Amino acid sequence: MTTGVxxxxxxxxxxxxxxxxxxxxxxxxxxxxxxxxxxASAAGISRPLVYHYFPGKLxxxxxxxxxxxxxxAARFVEPHEGPLGARLLRVMRRFFDFVDEHGPGFSALMRGxxxxxxxxxxxxxxxxxxAAYVQILSHLGVTDPPARLELVVRSWISLAESTALIWLxxxxxxxxxxxxxxxxxFAALTAVSAAQDAEMGALMRRxxxxxxxxxxxxxxxxRLPALAT
Amino acid sequence: MTTGVxxxxxxxxxxxxxxxxxxxxxxxxxxxxxxxxxxASAAGISRPLVYHYFPGKLxxxxxxxxxxxxxxAARFVEPHEGPLGARLLRVMRRFFDFVDEHGPGFSALMRGxxxxxxxxxxxxxxxxxxAAYVQILSHLGVTDPPARLELVVRSWISLAESTALIWLxxxxxxxxxxxxxxxxxFAALTAVSAAQDAEMGALMRRxxxxxxxxxxxxxxxxRLPALAT
Numbered sequence: 001m002t003t004g005v006x007x008x009x010x011x012x013x014x015x016x017x018x019x020x021x022x023x024x025x026x027x028x029x030x031x032x033x034x035x036x037x038x039x040a041s042a043a044g045i046s047r048p049l050v051y052h053y054f055p056g057k058l059x060x061x062x063x064x065x066x067x068x069x070x071x072x073a074a075r076f077v078e079p080h081e082g083p084l085g086a087r088l089l090r091v092m093r094r095f096f097d098f099v100d101e102h103g104p105g106f107s108a109l110m111r112g113x114x115x116x117x118x119x120x121x122x123x124x125x126x127x128x129x130x131a132a133y134v135q136i137l138s139h140l141g142v143t144d145p146p147a148r149l150e151l152v153v154r155s156w157i158s159l160a161e162s163t164a165l166i167w168l169x170x171x172x173x174x175x176x177x178x179x180x181x182x183x184x185x186f187a188a189l190t191a192v193s194a195a196q197d198a199e200m201g202a203l204m205r206r207x208x209x210x211x212x213x214x215x216x217x218x219x220x221x222x223r224l225p226a227l228a229t
Numbered sequence: 230m231t232t233g234v235x236x237x238x239x240x241x242x243x244x245x246x247x248x249x250x251x252x253x254x255x256x257x258x259x260x261x262x263x264x265x266x267x268x269a270s271a272a273g274i275s276r277p278l279v280y281h282y283f284p285g286k287l288x289x290x291x292x293x294x295x296x297x298x299x300x301x302a303a304r305f306v307e308p309h310e311g312p313l314g315a316r317l318l319r320v321m322r323r324f325f326d327f328v329d330e331h332g333p334g335f336s337a338l339m340r341g342x343x344x345x346x347x348x349x350x351x352x353x354x355x356x357x358x359x360a361a362y363v364q365i366l367s368h369l370g371v372t373d374p375p376a377r378l379e380l381v382v383r384s385w386i387s388l389a390e391s392t393a394l395i396w397l398x399x400x401x402x403x404x405x406x407x408x409x410x411x412x413x414x415f416a417a418l419t420a421v422s423a424a425q426d427a428e429m430g431a432l433m434r435r436x437x438x439x440x441x442x443x444x445x446x447x448x449x450x451x452r453l454p455a456l457a458t
Contacts, residue, residue, distance in 0.1 A: 155395060166380050
């Protein structure tokens with residue numbers, strides 16, 4: 001389009017632009033504090049035109065959340081190659097990249113944002129948690145998880161969320177340290193469960209045997225005995 | 230009152246009765262599914278009279294949540310006597326008692342219940358988390374927690390919540406096992422943080438030195454080496 005006249009966007013193109021503008025604003029301030037006027041202004045269109053594409057702020061917020069959810073779920077995908085600890089560490093780096101990029105929006109959402117309680121919002125949050133859960137099971141090579149493994153994986157996912165939220169509140173600990181910590185936490189929670197249950201014990205030993213001596217799991221195991229002295 | 234005529238309750242007494250009736254119903258079915266009609270019927274009064282004491286279902290729900298929050302926070306209080314692991318285990322038992330008693334109401338609240346997003350509800354949830362946090366710091370004898378300790382304690386509280394929620398969904402693991410597991414998880418998450426940070430390492434050693442050989446912390450430490458073989 002080189003006519004010198006600003007071309008008119010198609011409906012879908014305009015919707016995608018508005019979603020992008022909204023996400024950019026939500027990455028800097030809480031969605032509660034961002035008005036439709038601001039979104040319109042940042043997109044270079046009028047407020048009524050925004051309502052033409054999205055009937056209300058909630059529908060724009062949900063569309064933005066859908067794009068962010070798809071983005072986050074895509075970052076969980078990791079090739080099935082190399083040691084598990086190193087794979088999990090790469091995913092944790094991409095998770096913190098996402099949290100870093102979307103700080104205020106992520107905090108507001110997880111702490112009870114403008115659309116919490118909306119079934120669409122809850123379903124999107126659950127779908128991202130489920131994507132993480134499915135990825136982890138596939139990397140563990142487990143198709144029919146026992147209840148204790150499901151508990152460890154799902155509760156660790158919740159631990160990763162709360163760790164990221166606490167990190168965002170002041171960023172007082174370097175994120176690289178927390179990325180490693182969460183990988184170690186996964187091993188530690190698995191070990192705790194394995195100490196009580198033979199099936200989890202067998203899984204734990206299988207994971208440990210495949211880990212190299214310089215991987216994150218092995219480095220944790222090497223450091224723990226020193227704590228007892 | 231032995232006059233044979235049912236005496237009329239005072240305003241505050243009636244409010245407390247309605248809160249008790251609502252909590253009892255929420256302990257068996259999700260608050261979403263409990264109608265004001267049912268609450269009125271269970272309390273033996275008319276629906277309009279319920280609205281006389283509470284302007285709407287949300288205000289009754291919030292009052293019920295306030296009583297449940299106070300109840301839960303009170304269960305966190307534990308004498309400062311004896312080994313830390315045993316104290317934490319007793320608190321975990323009372324926490325699971327509460328979760329057991331209030332199953333559907335607890336699940337609905339934590340998964341996004343009827344009043345999620347209400348500032349009153351969020352403030353009550355936060356106040357219970359804060360009560361747990363303050364209790365744990367006081368038992369650790371720490372008044373000015375470093376950022377890493379705050380992270381471990383707060384993220385462990387979130388882990389306890391998610392563990393309870395997953396347990397409620399089918400109760401496929403004996404709760405006594407999960408009570409011990411959460412005590413072990415606390416030690417494990419502290420150990421992971423201690424493996425990266427000297428200040429956390431010193432705290433970890435101080436805790437470990439005060440634990441008896443038959444306490445829950447020591448039993449975990451004794452079992453872990455077997456997992457590596």
